Amino acid sequence: MDLSYSDEDLAFRDEVRNFIKDKFPAEIRAAVQRSSYVPKEHMVKWQKILHARGWIAPNWPVEYGGTGWTPMQKHIYAEEYQAADCPKISSFGITMVGPVIYTYGNDEQKKQHLPSILNSDIFWCQGYSEPGAGSDLASLQTRAIRDGDDYVVNGQKIWTSQAHRADWIFCLVRTDIEVKKQEGITFLLIDMKTEGVTVKPIISMDGRHYLNEVFFDDVRVPLTNRIADENMGWTYAKYLLGHERAGIAQVAKHKRTIQRVREIAIQERADGLPLMEDPSFKARLTNVEVSLRALEITNLRMQANISAGMSPGDGASTLKISGTQLEQELNEILVQALGYYGLPYPADQFRPDANEPPIGPQHATGLMADRLLRRAASIYGGSNEIQKNIIAKRILGL
Ligand SMILES: Cc1cc2nc3c(=O)[nH]c(=O)nc-3n(C[C@H](O)[C@H](O)[C@H](O)COP(=O)(O)OP(=O)(O)OC[C@H]3O[C@@H](n4cnc5c(N)ncnc54)[C@H](O)[C@@H]3O)c2cc1C
Incomplete structure (x- = not known):
């Protein structure tokens, strides 16, 4: 797979970048930077902006409201989206039940539900x-x-x-x-x-x-x-789980987190030096970066399959395991980088109207909360142990 950007890809990247720069509301960005958990009204507002641009459901077939993007364009979009700290799209409609409805639902169900999923009127x-x-x-x-x-x-x-x-x-x-x-x-x-x-x-x-x-x-x-x-629900349920698990890999988000770790580790100090110069810290971060690169290539392969109309299938289990392990490792590194300031956990700071000054540096806000929340990433969507069973049985034939 050729991973270099063509001129068209670069033009597309600029288009996405400019759109986000012009249309992404500053107050929503601030809420995301405080915590990965944003209020529903922010999500609805932002998702409607994306829908108006036709970009809310890149993975859907064009006839139902998808974008028709190439796997590379989806990749670029995800990178730009995360780099700008845009909030995660509510996945239950767009990523999960939407594909079940357009694949297995009847015309009435498609007419009733797909538009309201796309325009975020129904969660x-x-x-x-x-x-x-x-x-x-x-x-x-x-x-x-x-x-x-x-x-x-x-x-x-x-x-x-x-x-x-x-x-x-x-x-x-x-x-x-x-x-x-x-x-x-x-x-x-x-x-x-x-x-x-x-x-x-x-x-x-x-x-x-x-x-x-x-x-x-x-x-x-x-x-x-x-x-x-x-x-016959088990068949549709498994189809949905493939989409859910493929979406859990979140490569672009992890790249953004690595960037954040670097920014913080340049400011934080260990033994009088910037943490980023600490050899053991650097080695740990480099390990994550190498694993993330491998995950990125695997994810691109799967995106190519989805774009070709195939189901994510059992391979989504590998993405789920690697993606969530990386996420948890990164969250731990972030908290480690904060030292003492990783510990205070004032839940009030996550309210959109919060105006209390943070305890410690601004960049410490919300990181412990996210670390606690994401402990569950290896459980939800089917635990990682179960994903290993799926790989053993259905991919390796054991
Ligand atoms: C934050 C969070 C959000 C969630 N959101 C949703 C949601 O929106 N909707 C929804 O329906 N569900 C949701 N879940 C539920 C989630 O899918 C289940 O928690 C998950 O499937 C595990 O089931 P369980 O909790 O019953 O654990 P159990 O099945 O009891 O498992 C307990 C432990 O035993 C291990 N284990 C069990 N069986 C095996 C086996 N055969 N081989 C090896 N190890 C095994 C598991 O890996 C796990 O570590 C969510 C869970 C969490 C934590």
């Missing part, structure tokens, strides 16, 4: 995990029983990120208990405002609220909200 969340079904997802127990033109859904989901901010949830439910567990699962789209849906918060160890439990008590869901065939 989604993911109802896969349950108290007894995480790694062993196919053991899920949330039951959906047909009653006339509806399913009646009863059960519980857990670790549902952003459920409190979501308008709809895509859910795996059990519709047949007589067959092999993977064969009795159905994929439903549920409006969170439906009677009988209750969301309860779970506060994570960084002190913030993005996780939830979601309870379903006799929730009536029209049959028309079912994706494709009853009891």
Whole structure:
């Protein structure tokens, strides 16, 4: 694969750079720089700006609102996006359920849901995990029983990120208990405002609220909200997970973090010298850079496959493992670089209206919180141990 930029690529890079310079609101950039967790109103505002430019869903087919970019253009876009500290796009609609709807949904479902995902009027969340079904997802127990033109859904989901901010949830439910567990699962789209849906918060160890439990008590869901065939949900669920895992690699974001580590390590001192001149610190950072380069090439290969209309497939598991390991290593290096100032953790500073001066240097704000939050990166999207099982079984044939 040729990784050098052509003249067209360079022109495209300038176009992206200029667009972000002109259109990315300064207050959203400031919020991102305080914390990787930005308020919903900021996300909606920025996502609508991207949508107006036609750039909200680079991986979607052009007929549904994608950009038709080459893998290299997507790569350039991601680099520029991260370099400017733009916020992560809410992935549940664009990266996860959107591709399921345009691949397996019917025309009505496409008409109803794809525009509102693209223009960020509707936010989604993911109802896969349950108290007894995480790694062993196919053991899920949330039951959906047909009653006339509806399913009646009863059960519980857990670790549902952003459920409190979501308008709809895509859910795996059990519709047949007589067959092999993977064969009795159905994929439903549920409006969170439906009677009988209750969301309860779970506060994570960084002190913030993005996780939830979601309870379903006799929730009536029209049959028309079912994706494709009853009891075939496992197929659609796996397709979605491939997209989710491929998106977790976040190469461009890690590059930006490395740049940030360098900026901080030039300012921070160890034994009277800039930390960047400390041999063991430099060696640790260089190791990460080498691994990131390998991840970047693998990611580009996968992006080329996705652009050619292929599913990310089981190879996404390798990206998920490497990407999340690098992310955690980088977060640890950042906190290490801060020394004592890595420790204070005033949760109030993440509020958009926060005006308290930071404890220690400005660059220390939010880094410990992100380190705590990203401990979960090797768990969500299917734990890294499970990804190793997938690689062993489906790629290596062991
Ligand atoms: C921050 C966060 C956000 C999340 N967001 C969502 C969301 O929005 N929607 C959603 O549906 N879910 C979400 N999840 C749930 C996530 O997908 C599950 O936590 C994950 O799949 C692991 O399941 P579990 O927590 O039940 O752990 P378990 O399955 O109980 O696993 C516990 C440990 O055992 C290991 N293990 C289990 N089975 C095996 C095996 N066969 N071989 C080797 N090791 C094994 C696991 O790797 C793990 O280390 C989120 C989780 C977190 C932490």
